[in-house]
Structures are given as C-alpha cells and as structure tokens.
Amino acid sequence: MGTVGNVAGSGGGDGAVARPLSGFGNQHRSEAVPGALPEGRNSPQRAPLGLYAEQLSGSAFTEPRADNRRSWLYRIRPSAAHPPLHRIGNGGLRSAPFDETEPDPNRRRWDPLPEPPAGTDFVAGLWTLGGNGDVRRREGMSIHLYRADSPMVDRVFGDADGELLIVPQRGTLLLVTEFGPLRAGPGHVALIPRGVRFRVELPDGPAAGYVCENRGRPFVLPELGPIGANGLAAARDFEAPTAAFEDVERPVEVVTKFCGNLWAAAYDHSPLDVVAWHGNHVPYRYDLRRFNVLGSISFDHPDPSIFTVLTSPSTQPGVANADFVVFAPRWLVGEDTFRPPYFHRNVMSEYMGLIEGAYDAKASGFVPGGGSLHNMLSAHGPDRETFERASAAELTPQKVDDGLAFMFETRWPVTLTEQAASCGHLQRDYDAVWQGLERHFRQP
Ligand SMILES: O=C(O)Cc1cc(O)ccc1O
Numbered sequence: 001m002g003t004v005g006n007v008a009g010s011g012g013g014d015g016a017v018a019r020p021l022s023g024f025g026n027q028h029r030s031e032a033v034p035g036a037l038p039e040g041r042n043s044p045q046r047a048p049l050g051l052y053a054e055q056l057s058g059s060a061f062t063e064p065r066a067d068n069r070r071s072w073l074y075r076i077r078p079s080a081a082h083p084p085l086h087r088i089g090n091g092g093l094r095s096a097p098f099d100e101t102e103p104d105p106n107r108r109r110w111d112p113l114p115e116p117p118a119g120t121d122f123v124a125g126l127w128t129l130g131g132n133g134d135v136r137r138r139e140g141m142s143i144h145l146y147r148a149d150s151p152m153v154d155r156v157f158g159d160a161d162g163e164l165l166i167v168p169q170r171g172t173l174l175l176v177t178e179f180g181p182l183r184a185g186p187g188h189v190a191l192i193p194r195g196v197r198f199r200v201e202l203p204d205g206p207a208a209g210y211v212c213e214n215r216g217r218p219f220v221l222p223e224l225g226p227i228g229a230n231g232l233a234a235a236r237d238f239e240a241p242t243a244a245f246e247d248v249e250r251p252v253e254v255v256t257k258f259c260g261n262l263w264a265a266a267y268d269h270s271p272l273d274v275v276a277w278h279g280n281h282v283p284y285r286y287d288l289r290r291f292n293v294l295g296s297i298s299f300d301h302p303d304p305s306i307f308t309v310l311t312s313p314s315t316q317p318g319v320a321n322a323d324f325v326v327f328a329p330r331w332l333v334g335e336d337t338f339r340p341p342y343f344h345r346n347v348m349s350e351y352m353g354l355i356e357g358a359y360d361a362k363a364s365g366f367v368p369g370g371g372s373l374h375n376m377l378s379a380h381g382p383d384r385e386t387f388e389r390a391s392a393a394e395l396t397p398q399k400v401d402d403g404l405a406f407m408f409e410t411r412w413p414v415t416l417t418e419q420a421a422s423c424g425h426l427q428r429d430y431d432a433v434w435q436g437l438e439r440h441f442r443q444p
Pocket residue numbers: 301302303304340341342344346350361374380381407
C-alpha cells in the first residue's frame with residue numbers, strides 16, 4: 001500500500017511503498033486505501049469509497065484463459081471523462097509500416113544518441129530506429145531509443161499500439177503508473193502493458209535507454225523444455241507495483257500513441273488516480289542480474305535462445321514476433337570450442353544494445369548506449385580481433401563478466417527510419433570490423 005502524491009503537485013517515490021508483488025502473469029491485487037477493492041465481485045452497484053470501477057483489457061474478452069489479460073481499476077474519476085483528443089507532433093517517433101527507407105541487408109552499428117535539447121522528457125525523447133509489421137494490424141515490433149533530461153510534469157503517456165519493454169542504460173526511471181510506482185535503472189527492465197498510463201520521473205538525473213514496442217502477443221516466459229522446471233528468468237523475480245494514486249485536480253496532458261501517431265487530451269485531473277486494482281494486465285520490472293544463465297559445460301557455443309528472458313510468440317510455433325535476450329555474466333568452459341559468438345547468418349533479425357561494459361563478440365566499437373542491427377540472413381559474428389584472440393586462447397575456465405548486452409530478435413526484417421539511416425551517430429565503417437580476416441585454408 002502507499003500513495004504517490006495524494007497532495008497536488010507531489011511526485012513519486014517508492015521508498016515508503018510496500019514490497020512489490022512477486023510473480024509473472026499472476027492475478028495480483030493491491031489497494032492503497034484499505035477497503036478500496038470490492039470483495040467477491042468486480043462491479044458492485046456502488047464501488048467502495050465512491051470510486052469508479054473500470055476494466056482495462058489487454059486481450060480480447062474471449063481469448064483462452066492462458067492468454068486472457070485484464071485488470072479492474074478502482075479510480076477517483078473514470079478514464080472516460082475526458083475532452084476530445086487532438087494530434088500533436090510525433091517528435092522522433094515513427095511507426096509501422098516502416099516505409100521511409102528500403103529494407104537494407106547491410107550490417108549497421110550506431111554510437112549512442114546525442115544529448116537531447118534541454119527540457120526533453122521521456123516521451124519527447126523517444127527516437128525510433130526502425131521496426132516491422134503494422135500498427136493497424138497489431139503485429140510486429142518497433143525499436144526505439146530514448147534520451148531524457150527532464151521529468152514528465154503534468155503529462156502522462158499510454159501506448160495503444162503495443163506493450164513497452166524498457167531497457168534503461170543510463171539513469172533511473174521512476175515509472176509512476178496507474179498501478180503504482182516502479183523504479184528501473186540500468187540492469188533492470190520494465191514492462192508497461194498496452195494501454196497502461198504512466199509518467200516518467202528521473203530521480204537520478206538524465207536517462208537513456210532502449211525500448212522494444214511489442215505489438216504482437218504479450219511477452220511471456222519462454223518454455224523450458226528439457227531444461228526442466230527451473231532456470232533462466234524465474235517467475236518469482238518479476239515485480240509488479242503496489243497501488244498508489246495521486247489526487248491531482250489541475251490540467252494534465254494525457255498523450256496516447258494510437259496507430260502510430262501521438263494524440264493528446266487535456267484532462268482536468270491526473271489519470272494516475274487508481275486507488276485499488278486487481279488483475280493480470282499489470283506493469284512489472286525484472287532485475288537482469290537475477291537471470292540464471294545456462295550454457296554448455298562440454299563443448300560448442302549454444303545458440304543465444306538459451307538466454308531468452310521473454311518471448312512474444314507468433315502463431316508459428318517457435319518463431320517469435322520478438323524475443324528479449326540477455327548476455328549476462330557467465331562462465332565459459334567449453335573444451336576445443338571457439339567460445340565467442342560464432343559466424344552466422346540468421347533468418348531472424350537481430351538488434352543488439354549494450355547496457356554496460358563490453359560484448360564478447362566485439363573487441364571495440366560496440367559501446368554502451370550504442371546498438372547494432374544484423375538483419376535477416378546478413379552475415380555477422382566476431383570481429384577480426386575477437387576471432388584471432390579466441391582462436392589462439394588457452395581454454396581455461398573463463399568468466400565473462402565485463403558487460404551486459406541484450407538483443408531484440410524478431411521474425412521479420414527491421415526497416416530503418418530515415419533518421420536512423422542518415423544520422424550522424426551511424427558508424428560509416430562498420431563492415432571494416434570483418435576486414436582482414438585472413439585466409440588460413442591449406443590442403444592436407
Ligand atoms: O550476433 C550476435 O552477437 C548475437 C548472437 C550471440 C550468440 O552467442 C550466438 C548467435 C548470435 O546471433
């Protein structure tokens with residue numbers, strides 16, 4: 001329980017808030033004021049404490065139980081009480097279908113986004129790199145980056161186009177959501193479900209990171225198959241916020257991303273006024289340091305699917321709309337094995353980002369806050385320096401613990417936005433990392 005700013009003008013802060021709710025996909029319940037949650041029914045004739053009951057659906061009403069997602073919110077005002085929405089500028093946001101540039105088979109790598117103009121908040125700081133699918137058909141994914149130096153003040157955001165998997169790289173985000181506050185800094189990821197409203201505060205100052213906008217089926221934990229009942233990300237390490245509300249009666253701009261464009265309505269109150277809630281369509285965060293990394297204890301480099309944290313399944317078994325994969329600290333012990341990522345051409349498309357440190361396939365050039373794109377079947381793998389070093393290395397047990405990298409992997413090619421294809425922080429010489437790989441072939 002707890003309140004976030006139940007006096008006008010106050011901000012968030014989860015210091016005094018109850019422990020987060022633990023578990024993935026659970027039917028959680030939480031109330032910021034005792035008695036605010038109706039018992040035994042969702043929509044009593046009069047909801048407790050004079051609150052309004054409202055259902056937020058994250059799945060069609062009739063989806064199978066395993067996929068069905070909805071939450072009931074008990075709020076000071078119903079969300080319906082708002083004036084018309086009007087279009088506002090999209091800033092750096094772009095949407096699917098991505099047709100500003102031709103799909104490009106070239107390998108691409110970027111340095112971090114430049115600093116934003118002073119006064120940029122999380123929404124204004126969103127910058128789309130590319131993606132696939134179609135916002136109007138609820139399919140595919142987008143890759144966004146963000147850079148912000150200012151909190152969202154009297155401004156709230158929600159995305160009707162998809163859920164947002166936020167990967168902070170620099171600075172902490174305090175996500176003040178309809179369900180309560182969630183704090184996520186580098187090393188954590190946070191997920192805001194489709195349609196859930198939130199404001200972003202920056203308790204540690206400027207922030208930067210990555211966002212996967214997933215328009216397909218919501219992210220779930222991957223099947224474990226022969227791994228067994230435990231391993232990879234544990235369900236209990238996912239944390240949902242506890243209810244907290246703000247009782248703010250002054251103009252608040254509520255921004256909605258709808259079919260690719262930003263729309264805004266001027267509410268006369270904050271919509272972060274949910275006093276109690278229950279359900280399974282809830283925001284959550286996860287500490288990537290909790291990931292139980294599994295790998296080979298004999299020989300060969302396993303495919304990185306073994307590092308999948310979350311997957312958005314498509315209708316084709318085993319083919320994800322999007323996967324979120326983490327390369328966390330781990331031991332490498334493979335005998336007679338080329339230990340870094342192998343050379344490969346993958347029918348899936350791979351966007352990689354780096355939260356901190358270095359990545360074991362790239363000796364240089366792939367820096368924290370930067371990113372790389374290896375599109376469908378484009379040839380890539382270790383750079384020359386890494387190949388030469390790993391081919392000659394003595395194969396003693398080795399701890400890889402100098403970085404935290406991740407991948408958004410997706411079933412369809414990623415088409416770049418015009419800004420991503422032409423920006424100044426695009427590295428013009430990325431191909432050079434594979435130059436000079438010598439011919440070593442000799443006939444017996
Ligand atoms: O390209 C990459 O660096 C990602 C990756 C890592 C790995 O260990 C195996 C395959 C793969 O695509």
